[in-house]
Structures are given as C-alpha cells and as structure tokens.
Amino acid sequence: MSATTARESTGSKPAVSEFIIDTDTHNFPTPADVIPFMPQKWGSYLERFGLRTVGEFGIPRARLMAARGDAWSPAGRPPGNDPEFFLEQLVDKYDIDATILNNSAMYFTGMMGGNQPFALTAAFMAAANDWAAAEWLPVDERYFSSISVAVEDPKATVAEIERWGGHDRFVHLGLPFTTRNPLGTPKYWPMFEAAEHFDLPVSMHPGNAPNPLTGSGWPSFYFEDHTCRPAPVVAQIASLISERIFERFPNLKFVVQEGGWSWVRPYLWHLDSVWRQLRDEEPYEFERPPSEYIDEHFWFTSQPMEEPEKRGQFQESLEIFGHPERIMFASDYPHWDFDPPDKALPTSLSKELREAILGRTAAQLYPTLPQPADA
Numbered sequence: 001m002s003a004t005t006a007r008e009s010t011g012s013k014p015a016v017s018e019f020i021i022d023t024d025t026h027n028f029p030t031p032a033d034v035i036p037f038m039p040q041k042w043g044s045y046l047e048r049f050g051l052r053t054v055g056e057f058g059i060p061r062a063r064l065m066a067a068r069g070d071a072w073s074p075a076g077r078p079p080g081n082d083p084e085f086f087l088e089q090l091v092d093k094y095d096i097d098a099t100i101l102n103n104s105a106m107y108f109t110g111m112m113g114g115n116q117p118f119a120l121t122a123a124f125m126a127a128a129n130d131w132a133a134a135e136w137l138p139v140d141e142r143y144f145s146s147i148s149v150a151v152e153d154p155k156a157t158v159a160e161i162e163r164w165g166g167h168d169r170f171v172h173l174g175l176p177f178t179t180r181n182p183l184g185t186p187k188y189w190p191m192f193e194a195a196e197h198f199d200l201p202v203s204m205h206p207g208n209a210p211n212p213l214t215g216s217g218w219p220s221f222y223f224e225d226h227t228c229r230p231a232p233v234v235a236q237i238a239s240l241i242s243e244r245i246f247e248r249f250p251n252l253k254f255v256v257q258e259g260g261w262s263w264v265r266p267y268l269w270h271l272d273s274v275w276r277q278l279r280d281e282e283p284y285e286f287e288r289p290p291s292e293y294i295d296e297h298f299w300f301t302s303q304p305m306e307e308p309e310k311r312g313q314f315q316e317s318l319e320i321f322g323h324p325e326r327i328m329f330a331s332d333y334p335h336w337d338f339d340p341p342d343k344a345l346p347t348s349l350s351k352e353l354r355e356a357i358l359g360r361t362a363a364q365l366y367p368t369l370p371q372p373a374d375a
Contacts, residue, residue: 021362022099024330028080037127052116071334079334083139098369105148106174122156146174165198168368176207177232184243201253246293261300262317301330303339328362
C-alpha cells in the first residue's frame with residue numbers, strides 16, 4: 001500500500017459492512033502521559049533525565065512514529081495519542097468492530113540494563129498499561145490493548161502479565177522483534193509460562209533496540225530497515241524450536257505483526273531439511289519436524305500486505321504459505337503505509353477467506369473480542 005493510496009483513502013466514509021477486527025494499531029504514550037501513573041521516584045527521574053533510546057527507536061525516519069501526515073490530531077497531539085481522533089480517523093470511519101492497540105511503549109525497552117535502569121523501564125511499562133486502561137479503554141468498547149512489559153526483566157514481566165492477564169480488554173503480550181537474547185533462552189521461560197497460563201498470545205512486532213533488525217548492523221536508510229523485517233523473526237523461530245518451547249508450553253501462541261508471511265513456507269522447508277540432517281546435534285531429539293510447530297502455534301498479520309507484480313502470484317503465494325486462514329487483518333494505523341480494510345485485500349480472495357482474514361480468525365484467537373453475528 002503506497003503512502004499516496006493511504007492518504008487518498010481518508011476521504012468519504014467507505015461502504016464497509018463486514019465484520020472487521022484490526023489486530024495492529026498503535027497508541028503512543030509520551031513521558032508526560034505516563035508520569036502520573038509512575039511511582040514518584042521514577043516519575044521524577046524520568047522528568048529530570050528522560051528515557052534512553054537509540055535515536056527515535058533506532059532508525060531514521062522523516063516523521064515521528066513513521067506516521068501519516070494527517071495523523072496529528074486537531075488539538076495538536078502526536079499520532080496515536082488522541083483516543084477520540086483515533087476513533088474518528090480509523091475505527092468509526094471504517095466501521096471496525098474491534099481494534100487491538102499495540103502500545104508503542106514496547107519500543108522503550110531496548111536500552112534497559114547497561115544504559116537504562118531496569119526499575120525505570122519496569123515502572124514505565126507498568127504505567128503505560130495503566131495509561132491505556134485509564135485513558136483509552138473507557139473511551140470506546142471497541143478498544144483492546146496489548147500488555148507492555150520490560151521483557152529483559154523476567155520478574156517485572158511476569159508481574160505485569162499477572163496484573164493484566166485476567167482482564168478481558170488486555171488481549172496479548174507485546175514484544176519487540178529483537179531481544180537481548182534469542183527468545184528460546186531460559187530467562188524468557190517464566191514469561192511464556194505466565195502467558196500460557198492466561199491464554200495470552202505473544203505478539204512479536206518490529207522493534208529495533210537493543211539490536212537492529214538487520215543481521216549486519218544498523219542501517220543507513222529507513223528503506224533498509226523497512227524491508228528487512230523478517231530477518232529477526234527467522235532467528236527467533238529457530239531459537240524457539242531449538243529450545244523446544246512448544247513442547248515445554250504446548251498451548252503457547254505467537255502472532256507475528258508486520259513481518260509478512262510469504263517467506264514463511266520456504267523457511268520452514270529449510271528448517272525441516274536441516275532438522276533431518278542435524279537432529280543428532282541436539283542433546284535431545286525434536287519429536288516432530290519444526291514446520292509442524294509453526295503451523296500450529298503461529299499467526300501472521302496482513303500489513304504490509306504482499307503485492308506481487310503479476311496477476312495470480314498472490315494466490316500462488318497463499319497456496320505455498322499453506323494456512324491463509326492464519327493471516328489476520330491489520331491496518332498498522334497511524335503509520336504512513338497504513339492499509340484500510342476496504343483496500344488491503346485482493347478482490348480475488350474467496351468470500352470465506354476474506355471474512356476469515358478481516359475478522360473471523362482474530363475472533364477465534366482472541367475470545368474476549370467481539371464475535372461475528374453468526375458465531
């Protein structure tokens with residue numbers, strides 16, 4: 001979806017009458033928003049010293065949050081910071097039945113430890129969740145939220161999951177693509193145990209610190225960063241498989257946000273091939289081919305939607321992917337490459353698959369979200 005198309009789509013209200021769940025949108029808390037929800041010690045520290053981040057989340061951009069030019073609210077608030085304008089520009093405009101707010105606070109975890117006090121990050125994540133619960137969820141029943149966590153601090157992470165895991169409006173755990181260690185590392189196991197206990201999917205979303213998205217260092221241009229998003233997901237999947245995460249936590253679910261999906265099946269072919277050759281290298285044998293675990297435990301979102309040049313290649317890509325019903329609609333509002341629901345999906349899709357992607361699959365994965373009328 002081009003930036004021009006996204007801007008042009010914001011005119012008159014489209015005739016959207018389908019059941020729609022938007023699984024990836026972004027509310028954006030500023031430090032001033034979260035300080036009232038922080039312990040006085042860390043609120044004062046944040047006011048005086050601020051957060052440590054690598055530039056603006058570690059990548060070069062022309063606008064804050066890589067946002068649409070019209071995403072600043074009439075009151076002058078930053079993109080994703082005004083819940084009423086958010087409704088006007090997205091939820092009401094496209095008659096969306098539910099939207100998951102992937103709190104942009106997740107990006108601020110990257111510098112914790114080594115350059116940012118662990119306790120400051122934990123306090124900021126907790127306050128960001130309180131901010132979402134107090135300032136967003138009461139505004140409209142169609143708002144649902146991710147849980148922001150200090151992912152490198154296992155104790156603080158589990159505490160936030162336990163605090164919000166039973167809340168029917170906090171529907172998944174929000175993690176950045178890159179973490180200080182691969183996600184299969186044992187220090188993350190308590191997080192997975194808590195997520196499984198509360199039946200919370202783990203959402204992986206682009207996030208650049210402490211490590212860049214590339215496998216070769218920090219990019220020079222936003223173009224590089226924007227086009228290499230599958231790279232860290234490939235590494236995380238290998239780690240999760242190697243450490244037998246889905247045997248340890250058989251009910252754990254993952255959602256890959258903004259990572260694409262057309263690369264998945266070729267990568268799984270490679271994983272299975274290497275598994276057959278190197279399975280003796282592990283101190284234990286995998287019980288099943290890696291692809292089976294991914295097929296059962298992973299979901300993917302639509303934005304940015306694959307856009308082949310030749311007619312028919314999209315359908316071929318879906319057939320190779322193998323589980324198109326595991327794709328869920330995402331607009332990625334308020335980013336510049338926002339995909340509106342009336343333009344995001346090819347017209348060649350069957351009615352059943354279109355309905356699944358737009359909302360039915362998400363309703364099944366997230367049972368506290370609104371359900372289709374015929375469910």
